[in-house]
Amino acid sequence: MNMNETLLKNTYRRFMGKMIVNNLMIFLGSLVNGVVISRYLGLEAMAAFQLTLPLVFTVMMFSQIISIGVQNNCAKSLGAGKAQAASAYYSVALVAALPLSLAVAAVLFGCADTIALGLGGRGEIVALAAAYLQGIAPGLPLLLFLPMQAAVLFLTGQAKYAMRGVAAQTVVNILGALVNVFYFHGGMLGMGLVMSLCYVVAILAMGRGIWQSGCVRFSLRGWQWRQIWPILRIGFPSAADRFYKTVQIFIINNILLMTTPLAAFAVLNSLNNVFMPIASGISTATLTMAGVFSGERDRDSLRSLLKISFRESLPLTVCTAIVTCLAAPWLVSLFMDSGGEAFDMTVTALRIYVWYLPLYTLNNVCQKYYLGVNALSMTYLLSALENLLFVCLLAAVFAEVYGVTGVWSAFAAAEILALLSVAVIVALKKRAIPRGIDDFLCLPPNFQQGKIFIGSATNMEEVVKLSEAARLFLLREEAAGREAMLTALAIEEMGGNIIRWGFGDGLKHSIDIFICKDKNLTLRIRDDGAAFDPTKWLSLHQDNNPIKNIGIRAVCGFAAEVRYSRTLGLNYLFLRW
Numbered sequence: 001m002n003m004n005e006t007l008l009k010n011t012y013r014r015f016m017g018k019m020i021v022n023n024l025m026i027f028l029g030s031l032v033n034g035v036v037i038s039r040y041l042g043l044e045a046m047a048a049f050q051l052t053l054p055l056v057f058t059v060m061m062f063s064q065i066i067s068i069g070v071q072n073n074c075a076k077s078l079g080a081g082k083a084q085a086a087s088a089y090y091s092v093a094l095v096a097a098l099p100l101s102l103a104v105a106a107v108l109f110g111c112a113d114t115i116a117l118g119l120g121g122r123g124e125i126v127a128l129a130a131a132y133l134q135g136i137a138p139g140l141p142l143l144l145f146l147p148m149q150a151a152v153l154f155l156t157g158q159a160k161y162a163m164r165g166v167a168a169q170t171v172v173n174i175l176g177a178l179v180n181v182f183y184f185h186g187g188m189l190g191m192g193l194v195m196s197l198c199y200v201v202a203i204l205a206m207g208r209g210i211w212q213s214g215c216v217r218f219s220l221r222g223w224q225w226r227q228i229w230p231i232l233r234i235g236f237p238s239a240a241d242r243f244y245k246t247v248q249i250f251i252i253n254n255i256l257l258m259t260t261p262l263a264a265f266a267v268l269n270s271l272n273n274v275f276m277p278i279a280s281g282i283s284t285a286t287l288t289m290a291g292v293f294s295g296e297r298d299r300d301s302l303r304s305l306l307k308i309s310f311r312e313s314l315p316l317t318v319c320t321a322i323v324t325c326l327a328a329p330w331l332v333s334l335f336m337d338s339g340g341e342a343f344d345m346t347v348t349a350l351r352i353y354v355w356y357l358p359l360y361t362l363n364n365v366c367q368k369y370y371l372g373v374n375a376l377s378m379t380y381l382l383s384a385l386e387n388l389l390f391v392c393l394l395a396a397v398f399a400e401v402y403g404v405t406g407v408w409s410a411f412a413a414a415e416i417l418a419l420l421s422v423a424v425i426v427a428l429k430k431r432a433i434p435r436g437i438d439d440f441l442c443l444p445p446n447f448q449q450g451k452i453f454i455g456s457a458t459n460m461e462e463v464v465k466l467s468e469a470a471r472l473f474l475l476r477e478e479a480a481g482r483e484a485m486l487t488a489l490a491i492e493e494m495g496g497n498i499i500r501w502g503f504g505d506g507l508k509h510s511i512d513i514f515i516c517k518d519k520n521l522t523l524r525i526r527d528d529g530a531a532f533d534p535t536k537w538l539s540l541h542q543d544n545n546p547i548k549n550i551g552i553r554a555v556c557g558f559a560a561e562v563r564y565s566r567t568l569g570l571n572y573l574f575l576r577w
Contacts, residue, residue, distance in 0.1 A: 007456070007510040007528055007570075015568055018159050022150065022166050025275030033191060034270030038335040042071045043263045043342070045188055046335075048128035050266035051119045051253065054246045055133065059104060059140050063240035067148035068091050069235030072291040072372060073156055074216055079295025081558075081563030081574045083501045088223040089231060090152060094145075097229055101423035102139035109137035120253060127186045135192015139199035146202055153209050153289060155217050155567055157531075161209025168203035200376045202566050237371050237379040244387035251392045252407065261404050264346040267335045268353050268408075271324075273355070279361040280322060283368040290372025292567060296524060297447060298514060300454055302373065307437055309365045315356040325353040345404065352408040359415030360386075365557040366421045366422055366440075374444040381425065386418035450518030451477045457511045466513055477517050483577050487515065488525055490555045490575055494525050494534065501569070502529025520560075521577040526570055533564045534573065 021134040038046040070093045077086035108115070110310045116129035146165075176194035180186045188194070249269070256262050286309045293301040324331065329338070336343055361384050370378040391414035398406025398413075426434045426442070434440060453473045457463045471488035475481070495511055503509045513525040534556065556562050561576040 003220055003306065003423050007512055007526070008304050009308050009312075011528060011568055011570060012285055012305070014125045014287060014311065015154070015288065016281055016312065018154060018163070018281075019284045020278055020281030022154070022159075022163060023281050024274070029274040031270055031562055032174045034194070034266065034273070035334050037191060038267065038270075040181045040262070041187065041191075042213035043260075043336075044267045047262045048116075048125045048132060048188060049118070050262055050269065051125065051129050053269060054119060054250045054253075055108075055115060056136075056140070057246040057249070059143055061239045061246065062100065062104075063143045063147050064238040065232060065235035066097055066144060067116050067151050067235075068157055068238040068287070068371070069093070069231030069233070070148050071151040071288060072234045073153065074152060074228050075288050075291030075372075075567065076217075078155070078296035078565045078567040079572070083216065083563045083565050085123050086220060087219055090148075090216050091165055091218050092225065092227045092448075093231055094150060094218055095223075097144045097148075101144045102371050104141045104144070105137050108140060109134055110435070112137070120250070125149075131187060131189040132192040135189045136195045137192075139196025142199040142203060143374050146199065149203070149287075150204055151284075153206065157360070157566060157569060158209045161206050165202040165204075168205035169198045172198040172201045198486045220258055232423040233376070234371065234374075237376055239382065240380055241367070241383040241387060241540060243385055247303060248387055248391055252395055253393055255407060256404065262562075263342060263406075264404075267332060267346050268349060270335065271331060271350065275324075275357050276319065277413075278317060279313075279357065279364055280362055282309065282316070283364040285309075286365050289568065290369050291467055294373045294512070296572075297516075298524075299441070299443060299447060300371075300452075300514075301472060302441060303437055306365075306369055306440065309369065310362065313361045313365055314358060317361045321354045321357050325351050340507055348405065349408045352405070352412055356411035356415050358439070359412060359419060363415055363418045370442060373441075373443060378425065378442055382418060382422060385412060385421050386410060390414035394529035421544035450516045453513070453515040454512045455518075457513070458509065460496060460499055461497070463492060463511065467491040467495070470513065470515055473515070474517060474521070479517060481523060481535075483521050486555075486558050487521065487576060490523055490559075491525070493555050493574060497534065498525070498527050498529055498532060498571070501529060502532045505530070523575045523577075525573040525575075528570055531566050532571060533566075534562075 034046070034049065037049050048081075070089055073089040074086040077083070077089065112133040113126065114134060118125045122130065134313060150162040150166070151462060153159060155333070173194060174551040177191060180190035180194055184190055252265065253262065256265055257535060286305065290302060328347045332343060332346045332350060336346070347557035363382065367379050367382050367386075370376070370382070378482050391410055394413050394417075395407045398410050400406075402409070423434055426440055429442070430439055432439075451473075453470055455466045455469060457466045467488040470491055471484045474484035474487060491513055498511055509527060509529045512526040514526070516522045554576065557577040561574070563574040565572045
């Protein structure tokens with residue numbers, strides 16, 4: 001019997017959709033900032049805004065070290081049924097990020113002029129960039145906390161609080177930018193202060209979700225400083241990715257150099273606030289679910305995840321690219337008046353540039369999958385090739401041959417080379433041409449040891465058949481008769497309770513069964529119904545009558561270990577004989 005991919009596909013789509021909407025709301029404010037700056041503060045201000053992006057990306061680099069590291073380690077801990085370990089990772093990250101955030105704020109505010117010069121500013125652009133940096137100094141360090149906090153809320157089923165915070169941030173960002181320009185006339189300093197204010201509002205709006213009890217919560221007890229190393233180990237590849245992008249923008253800024261091409265590049269980066277949330281929402285879903293399945297040591301789910309990620313990402317991003325090409329004049333008109341050299345250059349640039357998106361998303365899915373399964377060398381290498389070496393080299397060469405137009409085409413060309421590099425690297429590792437999805441999993445040989453049984457059920461009749469199939473499988477694998485009987489009993493009893501208590505909403509649900517037989521026998525039951533923790537059920541329904549809840553009592557009593565966790569809207573029950 002095979003595991004039903006429907007459960008994984010539905011979970012992936014649900015999580016991906018929430019992440020895309022969340023990211024779009026986050027970046028919508030930045031898009032509005034770009035429109036307001038370009039329209040009402042002038043091309044020089046827009047060029048100054050573009051020059052500050054490498055610094056903002058640097059802060060986001062540190063943010064990603066923390067947020068990706070925490071997200072992945074929490075996902076693995078929850079996937080293994082260890083909620084206390086997940087809370088420890090979360091707590092140590094918060095404690096470590098506090099002094100770092102204060103240092104960032106102090107340096108940014110005190111050295112704004114020097115930083116603006118170092119970023120390549122000249123003349124009036126230096127003063128405009130420095131004013132913007134001083135404005136964002138009080139709030140930008142909160143970016144060290146916001147992505148991590150949003151990721152944890154999504155992971156633990158409290159997405160509504162993350163969405164609430166992001167919605168508040170977006171409203172303050174849009175209204176604040178308009179008020180700054182039309183009422184206070186605060187210029188670039190005011191635009192920076194608006195960004196700081198919206199980050200503060202976002203944290204406050206997430207407050208209830210942050211402090212209320214959940215399976216991952218802050219605690220001063222139970223964590224150790226050494227737990228920061230697994231966070232950094234997983235976070236550094238994403239930081240390297242952000243670093244490469246920072247260097248990439250710095251180099252291309254200096255290739256373009258003149259105000260008009262720089263302003264066109266600034267418009268592309270502003271519109272990236274629409275494109276990137278789509279790519280990052282897809283890849284974040286892949287990363288998080290890969291972390292969970294890696295914690296479970298579930299090869300079959302990882303294979304299905306990679307297939308689902310490719311199938312879901314390509315149609316969505318290709319459609320986005322087509323719509324963008326058709327709507328390019330209208331989109332550019334949001335930033336500048338129609339007609340003229342700058343407008344025509346930017347429309348052409350956008351129509352060429354946007355085709356990087358489908359290719360970039362496929363590359364990013366690969367990188368985040370490899371990060372999720374701890375294939376860190378693949379993540380580092382692919383990120384360096386895609387985001388630094390290929391794009392900067394091609395931009396320099398194409399600029400010499402084709403002029404400014406060549407720079408825009410370098411982005412898609414770099415993504416094509418990066419995709420080819422994935423196949424080449426896998427072929428070198430395997431010493432053979434890749435022939436299927438299994439060749440790209442890059443899992444260690446001992447990833448999933450022992451004999452495996454997998455299956456899926458959607459109703460009680462199928463659960464009964466599945467329990468009998470599992471019993472016969474274990475007997476064939478020379479398991480003790482008692483072990484086989486207890487496993488069948490656990491599947492039937494727990495499956496029945498899941499259907500009874502978790503599938504009552506009228507929607508279609510599924511139960512996945514995974515059994516690993518090696519030195520021990522491990523049973524994992526996964527479902528997408530309402531939360532149902534049988535260990536808490538027993539404590540809440542204590543009764544002197546030994547007949548009541550006899551099925552759950554028997555299963556939990558015979559098991560050497562019982563663990564429950566809930567993540568990504570899925571229930572996980574682990575039993576070990």
